Amino acid sequence: MLEVQAVEAAYGPFLALSGVTLTIHPGEIVALLGPNGAGKTTLIRCITGLLRPRAGLVRFEGEPLGDVPAHAIVERGLAVVPEGRRLFGAMTVEENLELGAFVPRARSRRAAGLERVYAIFPVLRGSRRQIASALSGGQQQMVAIGRALMANPRLLVLDEPSLGLAPLLVESIFEVLREINASGVSILLVEQNVQAALTLSRRAYILEAGRMAGEGSAAALLDDARVRRAYLGPLAP
Amino acid sequence: MNAFLQQLVLGLLIGGLYGLAAAGLSLVFGVLKVLNVAHGQLIMLGGYGAFWLFALWGLDPFASLALVVPGALVLGVILYGALFGWVVRAHEETRVKNSLLIGFGLALALDGAAVRLWTADERSITTGYAGAVFEFGGLAVPLVRLASLALAFALIGGLHLLLRRWRWGRAIRATAEDWEAALMTGIDVRRAYLLAFAIGTALAGAAGTLVSVGYSISPSIGLEWTLKALIVVVLAGLGSMLGTFVGGLVLGLAEALSATVFGGPYREVVGLVIFFVVLVARPQGLFAR
Amino acid sequence: MTRARQLVLGPATVALLAVLPLVVRRDDVLNFLFLVLLSITLAQSWNIVAGYAGQVNLGHAAFFGLGALTTRTLWSAGTPVLAGMAAGAVVAALFALVIGAAAFRLRGAYFAIGTLALGEILRITVGNVLAEVSTLPATTIAGYRLANRYYLALGLAAVAVLAVAVLGSSRLGLGMQAIREDEDAAEASGVGALKLKLLALVLSTALAGLAGGLFAYYHISYYPAHPFSPHWTFDSLLITFIGGVGTVHGPVLGALFYVFLREYLAIRWVDFHLLIFGALFVAIVLLLPGGLVEAVARLRAFTRRA
Numbered sequence: 001m002l003e004v005q006a007v008e009a010a011y012g013p014f015l016a017l018s019g020v021t022l023t024i025h026p027g028e029i030v031a032l033l034g035p036n037g038a039g040k041t042t043l044i045r046c047i048t049g050l051l052r053p054r055a056g057l058v059r060f061e062g063e064p065l066g067d068v069p070a071h072a073i074v075e076r077g078l079a080v081v082p083e084g085r086r087l088f089g090a091m092t093v094e095e096n097l098e099l100g101a102f103v104p105r106a107r108s109r110r111a112a113g114l115e116r117v118y119a120i121f122p123v124l125r126g127s128r129r130q131i132a133s134a135l136s137g138g139q140q141q142m143v144a145i146g147r148a149l150m151a152n153p154r155l156l157v158l159d160e161p162s163l164g165l166a167p168l169l170v171e172s173i174f175e176v177l178r179e180i181n182a183s184g185v186s187i188l189l190v191e192q193n194v195q196a197a198l199t200l201s202r203r204a205y206i207l208e209a210g211r212m213a214g215e216g217s218a219a220a221l222l223d224d225a226r227v228r229r230a231y232l233g234p235l236a237p
Numbered sequence: 238m239n240a241f242l243q244q245l246v247l248g249l250l251i252g253g254l255y256g257l258a259a260a261g262l263s264l265v266f267g268v269l270k271v272l273n274v275a276h277g278q279l280i281m282l283g284g285y286g287a288f289w290l291f292a293l294w295g296l297d298p299f300a301s302l303a304l305v306v307p308g309a310l311v312l313g314v315i316l317y318g319a320l321f322g323w324v325v326r327a328h329e330e331t332r333v334k335n336s337l338l339i340g341f342g343l344a345l346a347l348d349g350a351a352v353r354l355w356t357a358d359e360r361s362i363t364t365g366y367a368g369a370v371f372e373f374g375g376l377a378v379p380l381v382r383l384a385s386l387a388l389a390f391a392l393i394g395g396l397h398l399l400l401r402r403w404r405w406g407r408a409i410r411a412t413a414e415d416w417e418a419a420l421m422t423g424i425d426v427r428r429a430y431l432l433a434f435a436i437g438t439a440l441a442g443a444a445g446t447l448v449s450v451g452y453s454i455s456p457s458i459g460l461e462w463t464l465k466a467l468i469v470v471v472l473a474g475l476g477s478m479l480g481t482f483v484g485g486l487v488l489g490l491a492e493a494l495s496a497t498v499f500g501g502p503y504r505e506v507v508g509l510v511i512f513f514v515v516l517v518a519r520p521q522g523l524f525a526r
Numbered sequence: 527m528t529r530a531r532q533l534v535l536g537p538a539t540v541a542l543l544a545v546l547p548l549v550v551r552r553d554d555v556l557n558f559l560f561l562v563l564l565s566i567t568l569a570q571s572w573n574i575v576a577g578y579a580g581q582v583n584l585g586h587a588a589f590f591g592l593g594a595l596t597t598r599t600l601w602s603a604g605t606p607v608l609a610g611m612a613a614g615a616v617v618a619a620l621f622a623l624v625i626g627a628a629a630f631r632l633r634g635a636y637f638a639i640g641t642l643a644l645g646e647i648l649r650i651t652v653g654n655v656l657a658e659v660s661t662l663p664a665t666t667i668a669g670y671r672l673a674n675r676y677y678l679a680l681g682l683a684a685v686a687v688l689a690v691a692v693l694g695s696s697r698l699g700l701g702m703q704a705i706r707e708d709e710d711a712a713e714a715s716g717v718g719a720l721k722l723k724l725l726a727l728v729l730s731t732a733l734a735g736l737a738g739g740l741f742a743y744y745h746i747s748y749y750p751a752h753p754f755s756p757h758w759t760f761d762s763l764l765i766t767f768i769g770g771v772g773t774v775h776g777p778v779l780g781a782l783f784y785v786f787l788r789e790y791l792a793i794r795w796v797d798f799h800l801l802i803f804g805a806l807f808v809a810i811v812l813l814l815p816g817g818l819v820e821a822v823a824r825l826r827a828f829t830r831r832a
Contacts, residue, residue: 048421074423086418088411090476099411102404103423151423272635323812333635334582338767338811345760346804353798460756464646467639502654509643509650516640517628 007056031197034207079153089133100150117146252489253386256482259469261440267475268433274340277463278347283445284454298450309442313435351456361453385447563679569777570686571733572762577772579726580706585645589618589731591754593738611739618735653751661747770819
């Protein structure tokens with residue numbers, strides 16, 4: 001589905017990623033973990049075409065993305081829920097969602113897409129005429145996920161979807177992600193909430209200081225003492 | 238009292254054109270973060286376009302909108318491709334500054350070209366109905382200017398709907414808000430830029446046509462109209478085209494008021510003073526949302 | 527250019543230009559050189575605040591105009607012209623201090639359009655208050671000596687170039703350039719940005735005021751609002767950018783090129799120079815941000831390699 005091979009990326013002279021490799025198979029949920037500043041968002045930017053890697057290769061469904069402009073990557077079936085949600089705050093919820101179906105692959109199925117999103121997040125149906133910036137953080141996250149789903153993606157990339165949300169909300173968002181995955185969408189989940197991410201995903205990668213520091217099955221990583229100490233804190237069960 | 242009201246009516250009438258002039262600038266600045274100080278020169282070109290169509294083929298200026306606006310749209314595409322498309326690659330602060338410089342050079346070149354093509358004389362289009370006046374409670378309302386105001390409002394209303402209903406209109410608004418998020422949504426941001434710039438230029442062409450029929454044009458009006466448009470943009474902020482139109486009316490009224498209070502020669506000053514004060518009072522907040 | 531060569535070439539050029547009126551007794555040549563020297567002074571003054579401190583002042587004509595207005599008024603009232611010019615410089619600089627405190631709340635392009643508005647406010651007001659042409663009294667016209675104006679222009683231009691050369695390599699000048707590159711970073715590393723920007727503006731406007739005084743001394747009759755016209759700002763901007771913004775030699779090269787083209791094109795094609803310079807300016811902003819100075823340097827490097 002997605003192959004990241006030995007990617008190296010830099011902001012000016014500052015090397016942000018080096019030799020990063022990651023694979024996602026069809027139907028998988030894969031978590032990408034790591035402390036702040038490890039390069040997780042940089043890796044997402046490389047995958048979504050916002051940043052061109054200095055070296056290495058990103059392949060989506062077998063095709064290299066090197067020369068594909070960022071907006072066309074969405075058309076290929078790779079949608080992203082960016083960090084901080086990045087909604088179009090002055091527009092209504094429904095306008096945000098409909099913009100999600102801007103790409104040709106999703107345009108004709110816009111109505112069905114809207115129904116799907118409202119079925120997943122019933123609360124959005126009631127607030128669909130509201131200005132997006134007026135919503136609560138939880139509802140904004142739902143709109144962000146909904147907007148990405150509207151593109152009818154085969155791979156959904158989420159950058160810190162639990163950030164700033166109450167634990168109960170996080171749980172329901174993750175439940176939704178499980179449903180989305182069950183409907184055939186592969187997921188790459190970037191998270192600080194390691195416990196939740198490892199519970200949801202099957203496999204995980206750990207990024208540290210711009211390099212892959214580990215990978216393995218979620219269950220194994222949850223049992224790994226090193227991971228527990230580093231990410232779950234000394235009081236973790 | 239009547240003379241005063243008459244001034245206000247005239248102020249309101251030209252205010253509609255200020256709004257239309259500002260709409261294009263506001264759209265381009267809001268979406269591309271490009272400050273095109275040659276906007277007034279584009280208005281001037283639109284005016285001469287209509288003037289030519291009238292002088293050479295006797296085409297009615299209101300009808301000539303149907304030719305001038307598409308022409309300006311094409312000019313916008315060319316200007317974006319040749320000049321402004323280059324600066325949108327830069328970061329925002331550099332982008333605004335470089336666009337200002339490019340607009341400035343373009344403005345001078347167009348000023349010079351206009352003198353060569355049309356001489357420095359003042360021109361206006363005098364149609365058969367140019368003198369028609371609509372009397373209302375002792376006030377004289379020039380029909381041509383009233384029609385211009387109505388058309389300006391219709392154009393801004395049309396633009397408002399375009400940005401709200403049209404697929405690419407929404408894409409343009411999304412790009413204005415957060416171009417990276419727009420890109421991640423699958424919007425070709427460069428194309429949104431191109432469209433916004435072309436539409437902005439088309440609006441300038443329309444404004445110029447209306448200026449040439451109700452008022453007058455000369456190669457030196459560019460800077461004047463750029464300033465009017467800038468004042469309105471600063472007054473009304475970015476983001477709402479209807480707000481921009483209201484801002485234009487407010488400037489027209491303020492000018493009329495100051496002309497009555499301080500005398501005609503100071504009508505230009507009041508807008509500039511408002512502009513500077515608002516700018517300095519809200520140096521960052523103004524263009525931020 | 528090395529420092530030693532500069533130290534020789536600069537004074538040599540000034541000396542050559544100083545001897546010129548004794549050899550070439552043609553008013554048209556002196557007039558042309560006068561205009562070049564005036565343009566050098568004005569462009570160089572703009573270069574200080576825009577090229578070094580990075581603040582694109584689009585209201586520069588206001589300070590040129592204030593200098594002209596003050597000088598002309600005092601001179602007509604019997605004050606010696608040099609004292610009048612000094613007063614003009616002071617008035618311009620004081621006005622800059624008052625205005626700068628407000629205008630420097632604006633960054634980048636907003637500073638530019640804010641100062642553009644300021645300049646226009648002053649121009650329109652002066653035009654309304656002083657609508658009559660200002661003409662020198664007959665006795666002054668009878669004793670008019672072009673050479674005097676020429677020498678004064680030469681002196682001023684030399685001062686302006688020297689001021690920029692000294693400033694450019696001084697601590698203050700380096701601080702200004704740090705602001706130009708990144709104001710926040712400069713502020714963070716201990717450069718007092720507002721203070722330095724004000725200093726640059728005061729220096730720049732005082733020089734512009736002197737240039738305005740020279741204008742008032744040179745012209746027999748003109749509308750008092752004329753030196754406030756934005757075209758003086760635009761001239762400075764064109765000259766500086768085409769020559770090379772933020773360099774010592776740029777405005778000198780630019781002024782020579784600009785005035786030459788303007789004066790010689792004007793004979794056949796009115797305002798044609800605007801079309802050419804507007805287009806050239808855009809090309810330089812897009813393709814050659816260093817202007818003629820950079821072009822010359824590149825050419826030199828190229829011929830040396832070849």
